Amino acid sequence: MNQRTDEEALKAVLSTLQAGEPTLIATHVNPDGDGIGAALGVAYALRKWGKEAVLCCESPIPSRYDFLEGIDAFHTPDQLATQSFTRLVTVDCGDWARIGKVASLYRPGMLINIDHHETNTQFGTINWVRPQAAATSEMVAELLKEGGLPYERGVATALFTGISVDTGSFHYSNTTPQTMRQAADLLENGVEPDVVSDRLFDTYTLPQFQLMRRAFDAMQVELESKMAWVAIPFEMLSACGASQDDVEGLVNYARGIEGVEVGLLFREVGSNEVKISLRSRKWVNVAEIAASFGGGGHARAAGATLALPLSEAIQPVLSAVRNKVAETFAEKAR
């Protein structure tokens, strides 16, 4: 496969989207604001060009994104089971497995992979992968501009939401001048930043609050290994009436403790399935740790899924993190 430059990839995505129909647009399982915002952005572009766009995600869309225009257009693969598509756009998916059951709707034809994960496996027919982008939504915002489309308030809000989520409200090191310029462009088109941040960062449900209480209590801090971690068994969720989605932000509190370099969260999702989320403060490349367990992500935020019971998943991951922290700081001291 020929390697396109970033600009060539953007142009190829643009001309391919404008040419064909209908197109299935998918984001990853357990979707986040970036995948959702980027998907809504691509759907908006296709509709503006008079093309049919169908949105799909294996998991339900978390209710906190209800305020986004067009959010009801997301289908589950089951709802589309009688259909198939030869054109597919994946957004914010580092590898093919991330779209989960949506894959069953695709008959190989044209696969456009738009993503910003450094670990992206280039699984598309056209791969537009830009690791230096803070968010896939940032890339899609550029795609719209390049395609000559206006940022209507609804789509601007969706894309701003995506950028906001992946930068932790413009906190993280991935926030570049380009990110800010792109966000500013969106703000000029009617985005209400207070509404977005209230929904994303400053509101939690009562079950979510109960879960935070318990998770904080269970958090283990190992300052010698510059790590804090917590395991969320099923029972903890059900006791609080919380959902899997409510677990998402907890790992940031682990990393937030002074002296901690890596925050780590284990989440039991099945009797033989554990998700791990990793966050680092400044030095440790957690994407490498995640990759060693079959996952991926970014240097400061990554994750993986382990086919093990919770009790067996914890020790190997803790060892890997301890080793990586020790190695990173030994190198740094050299």
Ligand SMILES: [Mn+2]
């Ligand atoms: Mn993203």
